[in-house]
Amino acid sequence: MAVAVPGPPDRLPGVRMAGFEAHGAGPVDIAMVPHPSVTVLVDLSDEGGLVYDVRGRRQHGSIVVGLAPGDLRAGGRAGVCLQIRLDPAVAAAILGTPAALSGAVVSLDDVWGRDAGRTADRLRTAASWDERFGIAAEVLARRLRTRPAVDAEVAHIWRRTLAGRGRLRVEDLAGEVGWSRKRLWSRFGAQLGISPKRAARLVRFDRAAHLLAAGHAGADVAARCGYVDQSHLHRDVKAFAGLTPAAVAVAPWLAIDHIAWPTTQVS
Template sequence: MAGFRHRAPSVDISMVAYPSVTLLVDLSEGEGIVYETHGRHERGSVVVGLLPGDLRATGRGAGQCLQIRLEPVVAAALFGASTELSGTVVALEDVWGRDAGRAEDGLRAAASWDERFTIAVDILGRRLGAHPPVDPQVAHAWRRTLTSRGQVRVDDLADEVGWSRKRLWSRFRSQLGITPKRAARLVRFDHAAHLLAAGHAAARVASESGYVDQSHLHREVTAFAGLTPTALAVAPWLAVDDIAWPASSPTRCPAKDGERVPDLR
């Protein structure tokens, strides 16, 4: 989890694809933030599925939001079949009904970010049993994809869980909303994107991330972000990652009253 403020008269930022389902709870008092992808617009609190593509956040006036990155395995237990979320952005109210408004009200009224994080943990914990969990084999395949940085073969994953390639492909897609191969590409892209943002040369990034060559890296970056590697390296959404998700505390931003909360400018 991380808390964000936008203080400028307006915010207009492109969000880079990330290997998680993202819950964005709008805590603004005014018009709120508008999210757009593939011509679809949603205002306020939203759930962003895997691979939204060209996702842009815009808004007027100062505001705040709570962003929660959810492992797809966890998101499936919170929101149900992830196939309905894949590649798009959905209003939280459409997923949680009236509970969405109650969650927003409780988080907005909290006196500090620490209190908001605690409330959010409680809300998510109470909803974890709302839907059946994914198969253990699917969960294992996802986490192996993540830890290998997208460089594990689908055939090897199938062997590890004792399934045929076809069965793994089908169950993985139906439960997580993405094929195993596409998941590997997304995870590999994310690793490359952060290496580029850290200032590494594209040729080195291509080699370390498992791409055939620099041209292959260029094609994948364009496919996932609509940007060149050079433009991706300075993407503002990536620039706040080290602040919002510090390596010493990967599950949340340690922001208390008076402490720094990442600003969207």
């Protein structure tokens, strides 16, 4: 699979993009491991394209994957696909309804309306990945300018949750922004669609998944990520991905992360 990434001019804060091409490949069946971002997958295939299986329900075409969607697989015949990862605080402005997307997988048409089809057509007819990234950056930047962002406190707490690798106490985070625990729980959930505690679990799981993919043993991953024991790690991995730690370790979607997103943390 060929992977393309944008250069600095097309990078936006809180937005990461990568392009994938697998022309001539046979049918694919990929377990898509949850990630602490809202993900937009724009299917640019000429025909066939990707089919997504979400808890036994099948969807086609371009989709938006909310935070912690659970067991999600992509199948069909891979062609050309643009993947956009959005910081949840940025997704609030770009998508408009991030809270409603949490744990969900919905059609991009349902989120963007006619703009989804127009954008996909422009991307499909572009002559290069550089041009595609430029078009996507233009569309995303326009939406960022015209829609409200989340509270600064909510954005701060999300950033601190990422920086702390999901191991900071909710009470301490609330104190950093001068909010009560109750207010933090309410505002964070209303704007990002996920509780602060579940957000921390998702961030911790993401680190664990990438350590497993990097070849670290389950017991070592459990200790480094703050799980009580290896059984606790197993339960969390199963809850988020519908897979065992051994299956997550060889998941193709994770295996290409270091190529598509070289700064993925596995330390």
